[in-house]
Amino acid sequence: MESVACRRHFARFAQEPVRPPDRESDTSQRENQMTAEWAPFExxxxxxxxxxxxxAFDNSLYLLDAPFDEEADEYARDYTIKILNEAPGSGSWADxxxxxxxxxxxxxxxxxxxxxxxxxxRVDLIRSAIMEG
Incomplete structure (x- = not known):
């Protein structure tokens, strides 16, 4: 069951603007950052x-999941991307x-x-992955 505090947190979180980074970097990173779009995540x-x-970006909540593969005995090398219907609760995210x-x-x-x-x-990279989908 989703708590009221959790819903408020994700409502605020979803409204935070996607913004360019404000960090120091070398020339190649600066060029890359000019087109990069960043968003906070949980x-x-x-x-x-x-x-x-x-x-949260583009008025949607996205789930990125790279779970542990028991058979391979390592974590997945790629995230799967899904759109969530609602913010996760404060409990287990297993399902x-x-x-x-x-x-x-x-x-x-x-x-x-x-x-x-x-x-x-970087949400610009997530968008690109979705478009290639």
């Missing part, structure tokens, strides 16, 4: 990178996105995230 599982995260169609996939790479890999994600 994540639940982390191993080198966020493994399941939710990001989040279950039964929803995959609309794209995206490699789990450093360029996708801010320096910390815990605050912002």
């Amino acid at each position: 994540y639940l599982d982390y191993s080198d990178y966020p493994r399941i995260l939710v990001v 989040l996105g279950l039964g929803l169609p995959v609309i794209g996939s995206l490699a789990v790479v450093p360029e996708l995230f801010d320096r910390t890999r815990r605050r912002e994600i």
